Amino acid sequence: xxxxxxxxxxxxxxxxxRFVTSSIQQLAEKMQAWLQDKKxxxxxxxxxxxxxxLAVLIQGVSEAQEDLHxxxxxxxxxxxxxxxxxxxxAAIGFTRGQGMTVEDIYFxxxxxxEYAHVQKFIKGSKTADILPEIKDIVTxxxxxxxxxxxxxxxxxxxxIKWLIALFGSDVVPFEIANVSTGKITYGHRFLGDRVEIxxxxxxxxxxxxxxxxxxxxxxxxxxxxxxxxxxxxxxxSIPVDEDLLEEVTNLVEYPTALFGxxxxxxxxxxxxxxxxxxxxxxxxxxxxxxxxxLLPYFVTVRNGNDEHIETVxxxxxxVLRARLADAAFFYKEDQRMDINKALAKLxxxxxxxxxxxxxxxxxxxxxLTNQLAxxxxxxxxxxxAADRAAEICKFDLVTNMVYExxxxxxxxxxxxxxxxxxxxxxxxxxxxxxxxRNAEDSTAGSEAGxxxxxxxxxxxIVSTFAIGKIPSGSQxxxxxxxxxxxxxxxxxxxxxxxxxxxxxxxxVELVENAGFSKLENNELKDELITFFKLRVKHVLQERGIxxxxxxxxxGSELHSVPSLVRKADILNxxxxxxxxxxxxxxxxxVLNISSKAEGAKKVETDLFxxxxxxxxxxxxxxxxxxxxxxxxxxxxxxxxxxxxEDINAYFDHTMVMAEDExxxxxxxxxMASLADMIxxxxxxxxxxxx
Amino acid sequence: MMNIQxxxxxxxxxWSDQGCILMQAYDVEKGAGTMSPYTFLRAIGPEPWNVAYxxxxxxxxxxxxxxxxxxxxxxxxxxxxxxxxxDNIQELYLDSLRALGINPLEHDIRxxxxxxxxxxxxxAGLGWEVWLDGMEITQFTYFQQVGGLExxxxxxxxxxxxxxLASYIQDKENVFDLEWTDGFTVRDIFLQPEYExxxxxFETSDTDMLFNLFTIYEKEAHRQMEEGLVxxxxxxxLKCSHAFNLLDAKGAISVTERTGYIGRCRNLARxxxxxxxxxxxxxxxxxxxxxxxxxxx
Numbered sequence: 001x002x003x004x005x006x007x008x009x010x011x012x013x014x015x016x017x018r019f020v021t022s023s024i025q026q027l028a029e030k031m032q033a034w035l036q037d038k039k040x041x042x043x044x045x046x047x048x049x050x051x052x053x054l055a056v057l058i059q060g061v062s063e064a065q066e067d068l069h070x071x072x073x074x075x076x077x078x079x080x081x082x083x084x085x086x087x088x089x090a091a092i093g094f095t096r097g098q099g100m101t102v103e104d105i106y107f108x109x110x111x112x113x114e115y116a117h118v119q120k121f122i123k124g125s126k127t128a129d130i131l132p133e134i135k136d137i138v139t140x141x142x143x144x145x146x147x148x149x150x151x152x153x154x155x156x157x158x159x160i161k162w163l164i165a166l167f168g169s170d171v172v173p174f175e176i177a178n179v180s181t182g183k184i185t186y187g188h189r190f191l192g193d194r195v196e197i198x199x200x201x202x203x204x205x206x207x208x209x210x211x212x213x214x215x216x217x218x219x220x221x222x223x224x225x226x227x228x229x230x231x232x233x234x235x236x237s238i239p240v241d242e243d244l245l246e247e248v249t250n251l252v253e254y255p256t257a258l259f260g261x262x263x264x265x266x267x268x269x270x271x272x273x274x275x276x277x278x279x280x281x282x283x284x285x286x287x288x289x290x291x292x293x294l295l296p297y298f299v300t301v302r303n304g305n306d307e308h309i310e311t312v313x314x315x316x317x318x319v320l321r322a323r324l325a326d327a328a329f330f331y332k333e334d335q336r337m338d339i340n341k342a343l344a345k346l347x348x349x350x351x352x353x354x355x356x357x358x359x360x361x362x363x364x365x366x367x368l369t370n371q372l373a374x375x376x377x378x379x380x381x382x383x384x385a386a387d388r389a390a391e392i393c394k395f396d397l398v399t400n401m402v403y404e405x406x407x408x409x410x411x412x413x414x415x416x417x418x419x420x421x422x423x424x425x426x427x428x429x430x431x432x433x434x435x436x437r438n439a440e441d442s443t444a445g446s447e448a449g450x451x452x453x454x455x456x457x458x459x460x461i462v463s464t465f466a467i468g469k470i471p472s473g474s475q476x477x478x479x480x481x482x483x484x485x486x487x488x489x490x491x492x493x494x495x496x497x498x499x500x501x502x503x504x505x506x507x508v509e510l511v512e513n514a515g516f517s518k519l520e521n522n523e524l525k526d527e528l529i530t531f532f533k534l535r536v537k538h539v540l541q542e543r544g545i546x547x548x549x550x551x552x553x554x555g556s557e558l559h560s561v562p563s564l565v566r567k568a569d570i571l572n573x574x575x576x577x578x579x580x581x582x583x584x585x586x587x588x589x590v591l592n593i594s595s596k597a598e599g600a601k602k603v604e605t606d607l608f609x610x611x612x613x614x615x616x617x618x619x620x621x622x623x624x625x626x627x628x629x630x631x632x633x634x635x636x637x638x639x640x641x642x643x644x645e646d647i648n649a650y651f652d653h654t655m656v657m658a659e660d661e662x663x664x665x666x667x668x669x670x671m672a673s674l675a676d677m678i679x680x681x682x683x684x685x686x687x688x689x690x
Numbered sequence: 691m692m693n694i695q696x697x698x699x700x701x702x703x704x705w706s707d708q709g710c711i712l713m714q715a716y717d718v719e720k721g722a723g724t725m726s727p728y729t730f731l732r733a734i735g736p737e738p739w740n741v742a743y744x745x746x747x748x749x750x751x752x753x754x755x756x757x758x759x760x761x762x763x764x765x766x767x768x769x770x771x772x773x774x775x776x777d778n779i780q781e782l783y784l785d786s787l788r789a790l791g792i793n794p795l796e797h798d799i800r801x802x803x804x805x806x807x808x809x810x811x812x813x814a815g816l817g818w819e820v821w822l823d824g825m826e827i828t829q830f831t832y833f834q835q836v837g838g839l840e841x842x843x844x845x846x847x848x849x850x851x852x853x854x855l856a857s858y859i860q861d862k863e864n865v866f867d868l869e870w871t872d873g874f875t876v877r878d879i880f881l882q883p884e885y886e887x888x889x890x891x892f893e894t895s896d897t898d899m900l901f902n903l904f905t906i907y908e909k910e911a912h913r914q915m916e917e918g919l920v921x922x923x924x925x926x927x928l929k930c931s932h933a934f935n936l937l938d939a940k941g942a943i944s945v946t947e948r949t950g951y952i953g954r955c956r957n958l959a960r961x962x963x964x965x966x967x968x969x970x971x972x973x974x975x976x977x978x979x980x981x982x983x984x985x986x987x
Binding site: 051145147251308312316318319326 | 758759760774775776777780784794795796797798799800801802803805816818822823824825832834841842843844846858861863944949
């Protein structure tokens with residue numbers, strides 16, 4: 001069957017760069033889904049996007065839908081035929097309903113009963129006739145932020161300026177918000193012109209002639225190679241931040257990279273300040289020397305060609321200079337600041353309307369940090385550092401610099417604290433207490449920093465839960481999940497064996513005392529434990545641990561996270577070993593039978609009837625003693641395994657559920673004690689063994 | 691090299707040619723051209739409205755005693771409102787830059803996403819900041835909501851930062867060096883008031899009096915609204931807002947109270963917006979009627 005190419009282009013006023021990529025993916029997916037749904041065959045899909053257009057080119061689209069042969073089932077034979085063998089009214093009605101006649105009926109058996117059937121043939125429509133339906137695809141695209149314009153009702157990412165819908169060289173007619181489809185597209189805003197696309201395959205080349213690199217991937221590659229060239233010519237190193245590159249790609253239609261410089265004196269500003277000014281505010285790429293030192297240059301990508309490029313460079317230099325001069329002014333102002341005065345200001349800054357001020361939060365965090373330091377038996381100097389860091393960790397929030405550059409919180413705190421003569425450990429902890437700042441960031445490395453990071457995050461989570469703002473589904477506006485994950489990761493990397501539930505309880509107590517909680521103490525704790533279990537699970541999954549092993553080690557109570565990880569790691573490692581299955585089965589037998597017990601009461605050895613009972617009991621006592629003296633998770637695991645033979649022998653020779661109540665209860669009590677010992681390693685019943 | 695006076699004349703001519711009414715600045719203190727009743731009130735309702743004016747805008751917190759090369763207690767905005775937003779509004783805007791001698795082919799002009807919100811007036815819009823070689827020179831906004839009311843049709847607002855743009859056109863690093871007209875710089879005209887207003891804002895203003903004024907203005911706004919007098923009521927809303935800005939700049943308002951004061955302004959603004967709509971509706975939306983009659987002739 002013959003085929004044609006299909007082109008759809010939505011011309012828009014400049015879209016937000018951050019939504020371009022997801023929008024074009026959505027358009028391509030919806031177009032393909034529509035074609036598949038309509039049973040229209042096609043070969044290949046290409047996507048194009050710039051700030052001003054989303055376009056899909058579908059190659060080799062069939063001229064028509066596939067024809068359909070469909071079997072329709074009618075009444076049973078005895079209903080379709082009257083007693084004298086003529087077609088019944090039911091049969092006639094059925095065929096009429098299908099647009100056919102009784103001549104077409106044949107019978108087919110289904111579950112022993114014959115039914116009337118007809119073969120329907122549905123001729124596929126011409127693609128060209130149904131293509132106008134793609135209008136709905138265009139209007140039904142969803143965007144994170146929509147707007148209206150002029151007197152249109154449509155809500156869209158930005159106003160629609162033009163539409164191309166071409167099937168071969170024919171326009172697919174439809175209209176959206178007063179814009180009709182046609183063959184006309186527009187080139188670069190200043191360098192290009194309007195141009196007619198005579199047929200889809202010319203789309204990209206025609207636009208390139210009008211200074212639009214319409215293929216986003218090629219445009220990105222062009223930027224990268226331009227950066228490379230500048231790098232080589234000047235012997236620089238230009239670290240390419242993938243997010244920035246993506247954003248810049250979606251800010252321009254015809255990229256030309258260029259560089260500018262700024263005064264060397266600004267290099268005295270903290271590097272983070274310079275980089276933030278360039279990257280976040282101006283979308284510039286910072287420039288480094290080959291040995292990694294920041295240089296007084298920047299690279300920007302112009303939307304246009306290289307004509308008058310020096311004017312553009314000068315303009316950008318001027319802007320950056322003004323920004324850096326501002327930053328330098330703030331930096332100088334901040335030098336005059338006094339930490340105590342800054343802290344006093346925190347009393348007037350609201351952390352959250354229902355939770356209270358930053359100063360109040362700070363006091364809770366300080367208490368929690370100290371409790372944590374005690375739990376972990378920090379040496380005195382770490383305790384002191386943690387306490388001081390907790391006392392002052394939010395002071396930089398009232399500096400000029402953080403007011404202007406909120407993303408520099410913590411970084412500035414560290415810098416300024418050092419300048420004000422704080423201990424290096426204190427300064428470092430101030431910076432580290434925000435870590436991990438994102439999924440890629442590492443966790444706090446110092447004792448004081450880690451304690452403070454955990455305390456601060458935990459307080460945020462508990463306080464927010466306490467006012468009833470509990471994350472659900474995609475709703476997590478305060479990024480509490482990320483913070484909880486941060487706590488779990490910090491505990492793991494510090495290898496801190498803290499009983500997590502106890503730690504949560506401490507934080508809950510502080511929040512309860514603050515008096516703003518809307519939840520009952522127990523309800524709050526339950527919510528938090530459920531929440532943290534999921535976070536721990538998530539972190540273990542990220543480590544590549546099998547889900548059943550996670551469920552087994554997670555158990556009912558949240559103990560030490562590092563210990564959990566070690567247990568899960570051990571099981572993960574040993575699961576392929578010979579005998580693993582048998583060992584787990586033996587241990588599981590104990591857990592299974594113990595579920596019938598009413599708890600681990602005192603075991604009377606006098607009531608034992610055979611040597612296997614004594615053997616296992618003695619073994620149990622021996623293992624228990626070893627464990628209570630403190631063992632590693634690995635030793636615990638080995639000790640449990642060492643009981644396998646005795647357990648099996650016990651079950652082979654002992655009827656736990658004896659008729660005699662006394663014997664039975666005694667045995668169940670023993671099983672319960674043994675089960676407790678096994679479960680405090682892992683609930684082995686959760687483990688899937690092949 | 692174009693001085694500020696000629697820039698303003700050029701922009702006025704350009705937008706006048708597009709059918710905008712040239713208005714003068716509104717005579718009550720305000721933080722931005724958006725707060726002028728020529729924007730805030732007229733963006734409400736179905737009546738068409740095309741207007742351009744210069745608005746001196748007071749930002750007490752930005753006062754720097756005339757010492758900072760980029761920040762001013764009072765700067766100037768050139769404000770354009772077109773309702774409904776014309777289809778070729780971006781082109782019209784770019785033409786205005788050309789009229790100012792900015793040839794897009796010699797620069798890098800971009801429309802960078804910027805969503806605008808003014809919580810104390812219950813306004814929100816979507817659009818861009820326009821970058822000229824990396825410098826933000828214009829706010830370009832499609833109003834979606836004004837005074838808490840959905841905009842239908844949508845107005846487009848174009849706000850040029852005059853000093854910003856002039857510093858580019860005249861290639862000056864310091865705002866006070868900008869030439870206003872032959873023989874007069876911004877320094878000559880504005881340095882003394884910049885210094886004095888900064889000193890007033892941060893040092894000598896009477897905080898108690900400002901708190902009192904806020905309450906008095908607020909009360910009067912409510913009272914006038916009850917009389918159905920939208921414009922006098924709105925003047926007092928603007929006065930509330932300015933008193934608040936002065937208090938805020940002085941650090942007299944804690945963050946907790948801040949939310950409360952903004953909420954009070956927003957309530958007033960919403961009430962004014964709603965009353966304005968109702969009053970225009972009672973009059974039968976006269977500008978819309980006139981336009982429809984014209985188009986039938």
